[in-house]
Every structure is written in structure tokens, then in C-alpha cells.
Amino acid sequence: MKIAVPVKEGVLDAHFGHCSHFALMEVENQSIVAEELIAAPPHEPGKLPPFLANLGVTDVLAGGMGGRAIQIFNSNNVNVFVGAPALEAKQLVEGFLNKSISFTANCCDH
Template sequence: MTKKIAVPVNEAGILDAHFGHCKFFALVNTEGDKIISEEKVVPPPHEPGLLPRWLGEKGVTDIIAGGMGQKAINLFNQNGVNAFVGAPHLSAVELIEGHLKGKLTFTANYCNHGANHECGGH
């Protein structure tokens, strides 16, 4: 299964705990448990509700974040993006590889469980 996973990151590519005000997003395309490609993009200026829509329009299927409010989680789900919250402070690649292999523990896990639901059996 192919996925496009977003992770809010700082200049060094490490998880930024403040996803709404991060300097970059790592956007990583995956196939099965392998990373196919990755890019770092600058998000638009912060405004409520914009990032879930912007990432959804970019084809993102999942976001891995440190923390996120319930309203943001709901907005991501409404835009077809599964939110995995409570990620540890690691690089985007480490987070995504751990997530794809089922070895990453989140303190919260929110999935929209839509019609085409496939989120690894959580």
C-alpha cells in the first residue's frame, strides 16, 4: 500500500512539537514498509484550519505529530488524513520507518476509519 506521510520538522529534520508553527514538513512517499521518496516543504503561514486542508490537497494520507488538539485532529480526519499523535522526538525518517514496521509507540492514535480504512490494525 502506498502512503504519503507528513511530519512537522525543524531545520535538522527532527520532529517539531509545534506542528502548527513548524518551519517545514517532511513529506515522505512510502510503498509497504519502504520509503520511496522524501521532500521537505515550507508550509503556508499559520491560520486555523489551513494545514489540514493544505496537506490533504498535497495527497497526504497520514500525519505523525508530537501533539495536536482535538479540533486539529478532527480537521485532518475531515480532509482524509489519519493523525498519529504523541510521537517521540526523533527524525522524520526514524519516525516513519518505525511507524511502517509497527515499532513506534504513540501516546494517542486517531484514525478516521473511513470507507477505505487501512491503518495497520490499531
């Protein structure tokens, strides 16, 4: 499993499409085994889902994301979880793995 979190200064960036970086966490046996920070490409509708899928991402944790982006991720076999709380990326992924955080409504409506 490889989880992507859109971040700004290490914390979840609530607007997925305009984040500066992605924290990528490689997970084995419910534990983070590798971390990587990569720069996000310039914002262009529909570009980020295949970009992350090509990096082997299987899951995305986001604050808000447009419906079309979610559809493109799903068509690339990437699971999307929206409504994530604004936490540091590693803390967010650990909370996701041990089910100690809650995801709320998608805060993006476009």
C-alpha cells in the same frame, strides 16, 4: 501512502501548527520511496489540514495537535497519529511503518 511529519531542523517539531517545514514521505510496500521537504505556510487555524490533504497526504505523525485540527484532517480522509517521539523524520516514519515506536498522549490541549 504519503506521510507528513512537522519538522524543525529535520527533527519532529512537537507543536504541529508552528513547524517551519513538513517532511513528506511517499511509501510503497512499507518502504519509503521518495522524500520531500516543503515549507509550512504561515500559521492560521484550520489552514494546515486542507493544505496537506491537497498534497496527497494520507497520514500525519505529530507530537501534539489541537482537537479541531484532528477533526479537519479526519474530514479530509487523513489519519492522525499524535504523541510521536522527537526523532528525525525518516527515522520516525520507518519506526511507524515497522511498528517499533510508540505513540503517547497528545501533548497539545488547544
